[in-house]
Amino acid sequence: MPIIRRLPENLVNRIAAGEVVERPASALKELVENAIDAGASQITIRLTDGGLDGIEVTDDGCGMGPEQMALALERHATSKLPDEAIELVTTLGFRGEALPSIASVARMTIESRTRDSAEGWRRVVDHGEVVGDAPAALPPGTRIRVEDLFGKVPARRKFLRSGRSEYAACLDVVRRLAMARPDVGFVLEQDGRRVLAVQSGETAPQRVARIVARELADDGVVIDLERGPARLTGVAGLPTFNRGVADHQYLFVNGRPVKDRLLVGAVRGAYAEMLARDRHAVLALFLDVPPDEVDVNVHPAKTEVRFRDPAFIRGFIVSGLRHALEAAGQKTAQSPAADAMGNWQREPVAPMAPAQPRLESLFARQYTPNRVGESASEAWRSYEAQSFAPRPMDPAPLGRAEMAEEAAPDAVDYPLGIARGQVANTYIIAEASDGLVIVDQHAAHERIVLERLRAAGAGDKMAAAQALLLPQVVELDEPACDRLEEVAPELASHGLSLERFGPCAMLVRSVPAVLAKGDVQALVRDVADDLALNGPSVEGSSLLLGERLDLVLATMACHGSVRAGRTLNVAEMNALLREMEVTPRSGQCNHGRPTWVKLAHGDIEKLFGRK
Missing domain, CATH: 3.30.230.10 (Ribosomal Protein S5; domain 2)
Structure with missing residues (x-):
């Protein structure tokens, strides 16, 4: 029968550390919370290689004497529970496990001095063993350094991520605690560079x-x-x-x-x-x-x-x-476009020539229904070959007025039929030879743009890019910039050219040609969000990188697609239908939703009781 025995104290601490200290960010969270509970008004944090090589937290709190310091390194010893009413705890920490747990898996140096003491005290604990105990010179408060985290626990050390990933987790911890206590000032430095500084006393x-x-x-x-x-x-x-x-x-x-x-x-x-x-x-x-x-x-x-x-x-x-x-009423974060406001303020001018529809976005060129016998791809190439000639403004509503004037082609020639109208400025109604087709214009165009981006970036050929006349600076947090910088060469192959512009900004020099009229700021932010959502890349894993870039391309396609709520005319609607017929996987959008549905003649007859 196995013999039951008490585990050694250092092993107990290491087991407890597995619950409290998972990574450098976990240790940093415990140390900063202790500083806040000590009544600090200013906390300074210094990281080395994202906390993998070193974490230092300095505060101006109440400090500790030698006896209190020794007691703080024992398990379940705390000053935050004056009685046994654990259900009434008001401090961030209360379990008394953080310091001994960290000291059991790292080299920890604690220096502290109370306000009524002439000198401070230093204690050094190396993976659970006290190796130093002596006076120290420092101002009132506490300074704790944690080095060589999991240095003697290789099974845990090898599961830590790269310095950039660990730094991103540490930054998130500090940001949350800084928001929780606006009355406390915080300074965060990474490898000697200041990345966050907020003053105390803010709302x-x-x-x-x-x-x-x-x-x-x-x-x-x-x-x-x-x-x-x-x-x-x-x-x-x-x-x-x-x-x-x-x-x-x-x-x-x-x-x-x-x-x-x-x-x-x-x-x-x-x-x-x-x-x-x-x-x-x-x-x-x-x-x-x-x-x-x-x-x-x-x-x-x-x-x-x-x-x-x-x-x-x-x-x-x-x-x-x-x-x-x-x-907040009708308040919105999207300011109206300057040209749209100008149209409202401009006095109406009578047109001097017969009005023609003004086309915008991807379908900005004039389009005529293709002739019988002409393939859809040939019709689209003919459509794209036309120039961007400016046309006079048409004061009449687009779409419905001109339908009566155009000769309607035969619906038999096209699988998705011929456009007959638009409902709610979102859905295209088309007549096919075997029924009625309803198309979600945004979802359909989203798939088309995605397939273009994929095709443009396939092989060794670089995607067509539209250079920006004035490069735009997009401000992001540092981890987001790190993720974008990591995949910048792959994004450039798809037409999105990014460069690092300081610690917390990216410089955009070009965008994919099909997204030239999109919102560059929103595009880059959403691409960064997608990279964060799908996790860090694994070195040597091109498959994972390809999957991440595929999701990024889906985001880019969404930004370049014609939106729901935009009025399309007949030429634009037919151009979209023809492009859908030659685009792979056009039956569903990038998010898995259907792009079109069909009501067969038999289904329509059933609705009216004819069958």
Whole structure:
């Protein structure tokens, strides 16, 4: 029979470290939370190679004496629970596991000095063994250095990612904690370079806008609501100010950054009728409830919580967000185009020549239905060969007025038929020889543009690119710039030329020719979001890189597609139908939705009781 024995203290600490310290960002989170709980007003963080080689956290908090320092390195020793009422905890930390767990898997140096002490004290612990204990000179506060993380635990060390990936995780931790405490100043340095600096004394909306996105100051609404014992504050972005991934949603409960399914679901429910399914809101919400109404002792990392009344919390967040967004009225993050505003302000001028439809976007050239016997590809080449001659403005509505004037070609010649009209400026109605075809114009054109981008980037041939007259600078956070820089050569082969422009910006020199009229800023941001969503690349894995670029191309195609709500005339609608007939996989869009449906003659007859 196996003999039961007590595990050695150092092994117990290493086992506990597996729950608390998963990567450098986990250790950094615990150290910064300790600094906040110590009453610090200024916290400085220095990283070396994303925390893989070193983490240093310096604060001006209350500090520790030699005896307190020695006790802090023992398991389950903490100053944050003066009694046994763990359900009433108000500090970020309370378990007493962080410091001994980190010290058991790294070389940790703690230097601290209280305000009433003439000198400080230093203690060095190397993977669980005390190797140094002596006086130290430093101002009041605490400085902790963590080096050689998992140096003697190779099984854990080999699972860590690259320095860039670990730095991105550390940056996310610092940003969340900095938003949680706007009364505390934060400085973050990576390899000697300052990447984040915020001053103490800011308001929560100011801190959020400074860290998340400066546009939130204008494109967001401030939230401050109370219902019973709960209070909800923060900043919520307008529905038109959104992102392609949900990593710009920051949620806090009693000042603690959390990632809770209930809160995420409540945010999704609040924006359900205002955002597309593949878009996500940008916001930072701070929920304050009595400590006995929430359980924070769910997981050692303390990122999960449980509410005593989850239905009330969800309803409070959903209704609070909706009322705040409704109060914003017709405010939108998308400013009207200058030429559109000019048309409203311009005095009407009587046309001197017979009006002709003015075509825009991809279908900006005149198109005539192809002749009998002419293939769809030949018709499209003939269409694309025509010039971009400017035409006078037509004051009459497009589409329906000219249908009566054009000679309708025979629907037998085309699988998708001939366009007969447009419904809700979104769906094309076409007559085919065997029924009625309804086409989603945006979904169909999205697939067409995607296949063009794929074909243009196939083989060794570079995709056709449209150089920008003035290169545009797109500001992003540093991890997003790192991801874009990593795949810049592959993006260039598809026509999107990017260069690094400082730590937190990318310079766009060209875009794919088919996207020349798109929003360059939004395109680059969504491409960065797609790269973040699909994870970091694996060195030597061209398959994974190809899959990621395929998703990026889908995003680029979406930006270059004709939008729902745009009025098309007959020539434009027929051009789209002909292109669909020669485009692979045109039956579904890039997101898997159908691009067209057909009502056969027999189905129509059944609707009217003829069969």
